Amino acid sequence: MKYLFLILAISLLMSPTTSEAKPSNTNELIAAMQKKYGKPWYKTATFVQETTNFQPDGTSKVESWYEAMSVPGKLRIDFTPTSGGNGILFTDGKIFVFKDGKVDTTRPFEHPLLILGFDIYRSPASEVITKLQALKFDLSQFREDTWQGRTVYVVGAKAGDLHSPQFWIDQKNLYFVRMLRPAGKDGTQTQETQFNKYQKLGGGWMAPEVLFMVDGKVVTTEKYSEIRGDVMLDPKLFDPQFWTTVHWKE
Secondary structure (H helix, E strand, O other): OOOHHHHHHHHHHOOOOOOOOOOOOOOHHHHHHHHOOOOOOOEEEEEEEEEEEEEOOEEEEEEEEEEEEEOOOOEEEEOOOOOHHOOEEEEEEEEEEEOOOOOEEEEOOOOOOHHHHHHHHHOOOHHHHHHHHOOOOOOEEEEEEOOOOEEEEEOOOOOOOOOOOOOEEEOOOOOOOEEEEEEEOOOEEEEEOOOOOOOOOOOOOEEEEEEEEEOEEEEEEEEEEEEEOOOOOOOOOOOOHHHHOOOOOO
């Protein structure tokens, strides 16, 4: 009998450690995401984006954009040709729209996709929660579901509700895959965003395909190429004052 106990004790010592408990609420989910990627997630990234906008008449328009990101909270989009000085800058909770090298419009704006796809790993959890609440996600709503054959966590809506503000996080890899929100002037339409075909980037991930849909119909697609992580970027790239004088891609 004592040998049986000895064998059992040895087997327990040699067995893999028990995995950590799954998150049971939104706070625990954010904590798990930050624990997994808080240190290795890239601080900067650049990529070339092929943007296709589909018109109601069935036609489409394709454009190339150059994008540079500094996590958290900064994203620069230069429209081609870059010499035209046109693009968009997200920085410090604001959006700046540039035309002919000058600021055309600016206003406060928190980009939900920046927060969910990137900033969530490198911003204080309390700050992330505050911003998500301001974007009208009901963080008290937390459940599991499946998406594209994988188990996900869903924050913001009960099962069967595909209209209320909500975001979906892949359970295994803890990255953002889907967001739904009311859209249109009266809020009766549903806007959906998908981050697809994830690939590793440094110590984190990047989704090289992004789909934007309204009421189930694709209106815009984004495809990324030349993706690079943790590249050296001049901080002036994200300063509106230097929009026309500093570039990462000519």
